[in-house]
Amino acid sequence: MIESIDTSLIDWSRAQFALTAMFHWIFVPLTLGLSFIIAFMETIYVRTGNEEWKRITRFWMKIFGINFAIGVSTGIILEFEFGTNWSNYSWFVGDIFGAPLAIEGIMAFFMESTFIAVMFFGWNKVSKRFHLASTWLTAIGANLSAVWILVANAWMQNPVGTMFNPETARNEMTNFWDVFLSDMAVNKFLHTITSSFLLASLVVIGISAYFLLRNKHVLFAKRSTVVGSVFGVIAALVTIFTGDTSARMVAQKQPMKFAAMEALYEGQTHAPLVVIGAMRTDTTRIPNPRENFIFKFEIPNALSYMVFLTPSGFVPGITDLVYGNEEQGIMPYSEKIDRGAEAIATLKDLKKAKDRGDQARYASLMAKFDNNEWMGEHYAHFGYGYYKNRPLKELIPNVKLNFYSFHIMVILGMHFLILTVIALYLSLKNKWGNHKWLLWVALLTIPLPWVASQAGWVLAEVGRQPWVVYELMPTISAVTRLSPGAVQLTFWIFLATFTTLFIAEIKIMTTQIKKGPEEK
Numbered sequence: 001m002i003e004s005i006d007t008s009l010i011d012w013s014r015a016q017f018a019l020t021a022m023f024h025w026i027f028v029p030l031t032l033g034l035s036f037i038i039a040f041m042e043t044i045y046v047r048t049g050n051e052e053w054k055r056i057t058r059f060w061m062k063i064f065g066i067n068f069a070i071g072v073s074t075g076i077i078l079e080f081e082f083g084t085n086w087s088n089y090s091w092f093v094g095d096i097f098g099a100p101l102a103i104e105g106i107m108a109f110f111m112e113s114t115f116i117a118v119m120f121f122g123w124n125k126v127s128k129r130f131h132l133a134s135t136w137l138t139a140i141g142a143n144l145s146a147v148w149i150l151v152a153n154a155w156m157q158n159p160v161g162t163m164f165n166p167e168t169a170r171n172e173m174t175n176f177w178d179v180f181l182s183d184m185a186v187n188k189f190l191h192t193i194t195s196s197f198l199l200a201s202l203v204v205i206g207i208s209a210y211f212l213l214r215n216k217h218v219l220f221a222k223r224s225t226v227v228g229s230v231f232g233v234i235a236a237l238v239t240i241f242t243g244d245t246s247a248r249m250v251a252q253k254q255p256m257k258f259a260a261m262e263a264l265y266e267g268q269t270h271a272p273l274v275v276i277g278a279m280r281t282d283t284t285r286i287p288n289p290r291e292n293f294i295f296k297f298e299i300p301n302a303l304s305y306m307v308f309l310t311p312s313g314f315v316p317g318i319t320d321l322v323y324g325n326e327e328q329g330i331m332p333y334s335e336k337i338d339r340g341a342e343a344i345a346t347l348k349d350l351k352k353a354k355d356r357g358d359q360a361r362y363a364s365l366m367a368k369f370d371n372n373e374w375m376g377e378h379y380a381h382f383g384y385g386y387y388k389n390r391p392l393k394e395l396i397p398n399v400k401l402n403f404y405s406f407h408i409m410v411i412l413g414m415h416f417l418i419l420t421v422i423a424l425y426l427s428l429k430n431k432w433g434n435h436k437w438l439l440w441v442a443l444l445t446i447p448l449p450w451v452a453s454q455a456g457w458v459l460a461e462v463g464r465q466p467w468v469v470y471e472l473m474p475t476i477s478a479v480t481r482l483s484p485g486a487v488q489l490t491f492w493i494f495l496a497t498f499t500t501l502f503i504a505e506i507k508i509m510t511t512q513i514k515k516g517p518e519e520k
């Protein structure tokens with residue numbers, strides 16, 4: 001159903017975008033979370049007049065600034081790649097995807113870039129309250145940037161509030177609020193933001209533990225830990241809650257991704273939840289490869305309860321989704337492919353009729369696209385049409401990668417909650433620092449929230465494959481027709497550049513941490 005395309009071009013284009021996105025996301029969550037922690041610390045300073053809180057705020061502001069500067073550069077490259085490497089995608093959804101990105105640039109980016117200068121250079125030059133307002137507005141602006149990016153991503157996961165225009169072969173927004181306030185968008189924003197707050201909290205707690213282990217800047221470290229742990233406990237609880245809600249949404253709207261998360265091949269009622277396990281086989285073999293786990297520990301009925309809030313709910317597996325399950329009303333992929341192929345063929349015939357001026361034929365074909373029932377039966381499966389005469393396994397995401405990403409994220413999330421609760425409890429009792437092994441745990445935990453955060457994005461994006469826009473546009477049709485060599489060259493250039501930036505950031509940040517807060 002599509003022109004012959006070099007699969008290496010698709011692989012390298014995906015690799016380049018993944019490289020840029022994952023490097024960018026190293027910097028973003030710390031920026032989002034630390035901005036609000038700084039704002040809270042400065043608020044305490046302004047309300048109490050205690051210069052120690054000013055000293056604390058200024059130190060964490062330096063860490064924020066180093067991270068912010070490098071994060072901006074990778075984000076700009078990321079947005080350009082939509083036009084260079086994914087031009088077909090940009091054409092197909094530009095009216096929807098472009099709007100949130102434009103708002104992000106106009107409103108959020110300018111807001112944070114305006115007030116960040118006052119935040120960094122306005123000490124003793126503007127009033128305390130104006131400086132505090134600038135700090136809060138920088139934090140709000142940074143997080144508003146995330147709002148619009150996440151709204152755009154949520155639409156790719158669950159396209160709503162739009163209609164397809166067959167004359168232009170583009171999707172057009174019909175209701176901004178349906179896109180902006182969709183269940184997927186709201187939950188994705190809350191989960192991503194609170195997980196970023198949790199990451200920043202753990203960084204604050206871990207660096208403070210470093211100072212306590214060295215018996216330096218003790219008061220600074222203890223006060224930072226109090227703020228970080230309060231922030232962290234709240235963020236951890238909300239992250240776990242929104243993560244549970246997100247899993248339920250995925251089960252309802254993206255059942256194949258959910259099946260991959262649990263490596264569930266055969267659907268069942270009273271489905272168990274795999275808490276931990278090691279997979280034996282690879283990912284896209286169907287029917288179900290027998291004994292696909294080397295070992296696993298399960299909670300009976302928990303998966304069905306997670307999705308339906310009852311253990312008797314039927315959770316479809318990969319085999320059910322591919323081959324269909326008539327008893328459960330699940331349409332097989334073969335039928336979706338046929339319906340999608342008919343929608344694509346109708347669109348091609350429409351263009352031919354328009355080009356040759358056949359008004360009667362054009363009108364009869366347009367009537368199909370104006371028919372809601374036909375659109376629901378055929379255009380809803382438009383993307384599947386590109387897989388006519390292609391192996392069905394291409395419609396299955398990488399099960400092993402999704403399974404491990406999901407479980408790493410969940411296990412680490414529980415560790416973070418326990419650690420922040422202990423840090424808060426001991427800090428309030430003025431006993432944080434009495435147990436060196438706990439300080440070492442906090443210090444060694446610093447890289448782990450990045451592991452969890454990256455695992456979450458791998459699950460979100462790899463689990464959606466092979467779709468760029470879920471069930472409407474596959475990756476194979478979204479890529480720009482470029483030379484694979486050109487994409488490979490830029491991939492290696494980006495890898496070298498980003499690695500250099502990352503090493504530079506680590507070196508600058510460790511230098512600032514060793515230097516510690518400024519002397520009184």
